[in-house]
Amino acid sequence: MRRVYLDHGATTPVRKEVIEAMMQVHSEVFGNPSSIHSFGRPARKLIEEAREKVAQAIGADPKEIIFTGSGTEADNIAIIGGARANQKKGKHLITTVVEHHAVLDAFKSLEKEGFEVTYLSVDGEGAVSVEEFQNALRDDTILVSVMHANNEVGTIQPVEEIGKICRERKILFHTDAVQTVGKVPVNVKEINCDFLALSGHKIYGPKGIGALYMRRGVRVQPLYHGGGQERKLRPGTENVANIVGLGVAIEHAVAEMPAESARLEKLRDRLIEGVLGSIEETRLNGPRTKRLPHNANISIEYIEGEALILSMDMKGMAVSSGSACTSGSLDPSHVLMAMGLTHTTAHGSLRMTLGHSTTDEDVDYVITELKPIVDKLRAMSPVWERFQKGLPIH
Amino acid sequence: MYTDKVLDHFTNPRNVGEIEDASGVGEVGNMKCGDIMKMYLKINDETNVIEDVTFKTFGCGAAIATSSMSTEMIKGKSIDEALNLTNRAIADALDGLPPVKMHCSVLAEEALKAALLDYQKKSGKNLGLNEDDFEDWDEE
Numbered sequence A: 001m002r003r004v005y006l007d008h009g010a011t012t013p014v015r016k017e018v019i020e021a022m023m024q025v026h027s028e029v030f031g032n033p034s035s036i037h038s039f040g041r042p043a044r045k046l047i048e049e050a051r052e053k054v055a056q057a058i059g060a061d062p063k064e065i066i067f068t069g070s071g072t073e074a075d076n077i078a079i080i081g082g083a084r085a086n087q088k089k090g091k092h093l094i095t096t097v098v099e100h101h102a103v104l105d106a107f108k109s110l111e112k113e114g115f116e117v118t119y120l121s122v123d124g125e126g127a128v129s130v131e132e133f134q135n136a137l138r139d140d141t142i143l144v145s146v147m148h149a150n151n152e153v154g155t156i157q158p159v160e161e162i163g164k165i166c167r168e169r170k171i172l173f174h175t176d177a178v179q180t181v182g183k184v185p186v187n188v189k190e191i192n193c194d195f196l197a198l199s200g201h202k203i204y205g206p207k208g209i210g211a212l213y214m215r216r217g218v219r220v221q222p223l224y225h226g227g228g229q230e231r232k233l234r235p236g237t238e239n240v241a242n243i244v245g246l247g248v249a250i251e252h253a254v255a256e257m258p259a260e261s262a263r264l265e266k267l268r269d270r271l272i273e274g275v276l277g278s279i280e281e282t283r284l285n286g287p288r289t290k291r292l293p294h295n296a297n298i299s300i301e302y303i304e305g306e307a308l309i310l311s312m313d314m315k316g317m318a319v320s321s322g323s324a325c326t327s328g329s330l331d332p333s334h335v336l337m338a339m340g341l342t343h344t345t346a347h348g349s350l351r352m353t354l355g356h357s358t359t360d361e362d363v364d365y366v367i368t369e370l371k372p373i374v375d376k377l378r379a380m381s382p383v384w385e386r387f388q389k390g391l392p393i394h
Numbered sequence B: 001m002y003t004d005k006v007l008d009h010f011t012n013p014r015n016v017g018e019i020e021d022a023s024g025v026g027e028v029g030n031m032k033c034g035d036i037m038k039m040y041l042k043i044n045d046e047t048n049v050i051e052d053v054t055f056k057t058f059g060c061g062a063a064i065a066t067s068s069m070s071t072e073m074i075k076g077k078s079i080d081e082a083l084n085l086t087n088r089a090i091a092d093a094l095d096g097l098p099p100v101k102m103h104c105s106v107l108a109e110e111a112l113k114a115a116l117l118d119y120q121k122k123s124g125k126n127l128g129l130n131e132d133d134f135e136d137w138d139e140e
């Protein structure tokens, strides 16, 4: 059976060059990077080389890069550390309702510490409005976080404009770029951000490694305590192999981006058109153009997403859904709900995220195999029956 | 996360569909995640035997599998036996469900009872079912 991996938004396979570089670290460089002897020095050198690669990829200075244990950790250090370090200036924070939980839950925890948070809404395509953002600003606003692009529906946010306004008003601006690095150009100077979070495993690098860009001069309160590693913000002996892996991964991701993103965009458009054209009662979630090049999010009405994922899995296709039934919490995706989708429409959402391995044949395969699966699930669905009989859908 | 039996009933669901001249039809919604299940019963008025049963489900793999399994467990059985079917028994027959999916099996039990309630109304027999019992369902 053909196996088609269309869940690159969840994670990506580790690319060959990364594996080779990491293997070499594991087998040849075991020294502690903090040791000054000949075992430690090569490890330190590798870390600093990786730091340069990460910095270069996003237009930063190496001194502004901190390696973290994940994208989640980078988000937390920026948001919680940044807010706590600046609370004398004010206690108001702004973010959006469509952030990843790594960001949303960090803000929720700050609310418990007495910070006040404004959550910006989004339009039907998942985009925030700069005007609403401006109206939310207050004299005591100290930190703003808006993701560069959304992980579920791929909507790219107007971070440059928001960043510019924050810079003028001397408000810290963080952006979660976990989904955009290697997909669309990411430049900290153009975004005007003070913090930027990225992650290794979305760009064909290892899991459990991320990086935080912190603009020169910006202060945060450390969340962890221990050694002096990573400017005391991420103390603990460095994961040298993962750091090296991230460096190699981001270097390749950025170098191949122009060609690869254009290739994926074409495949994505064909996939979207193919599915919308062959299956009735389907809709694209998120914008048609201002979206991540590898993201297709489609709602297939009157069926449920987990059943759809299972059925597709049985035919070798790996995808994801924002259905309540897949969430564990039994609430549908907060992103789809914020975009105004009904419960039923969110239920039938299907996210397909393309990547290196995706070919024209994969797209053809999905378009061909999806329809019979949907037909079978709809034949079982009392909601589809209601729709066909013209009865109200409750 | 699912047992082989769940996957089997999900992939090849038994007794999918509608019964045109059903003796009782029950449609219930799952308050937890917004899913819907509908069950049709064909009951022999003289023998009280469930001669045919079908379902339609809008829900996850566990919801479809428990619907399918519950129809298998009551087909050819008496009304009394059907009344005693619990969601736990359905889950056990599937070799278990993940804890977060136990509420889906409640949907199957609830749909069956709703169909029997409908039959009670239509046939005038007293099965001891009460409309109010459908308010809250135990998920343990």
Ligand SMILES: Cc1ncc(COP(=O)(O)O)c(C=O)c1O
Binding pocket: A010, A070, A071, A072, A073, A100, A102, A147, A149, A150, A151, A176, A178, A179, A199, A200, A201, A208, A209, A210
């Ligand atoms: C937008 C976004 N932010 C943060 C994260 C978390 O990254 P990590 O898995 O490295 O903690 C993810 C990945 O799931 C993401 O998509």
Ligand code: FES
Binding pocket: A324, A325, A326, B030, B033, B035, B058, B059, B060, B061, B062, B063, B101, B104
């Ligand atoms: S029906 Fe929604 S989780 Fe099972």
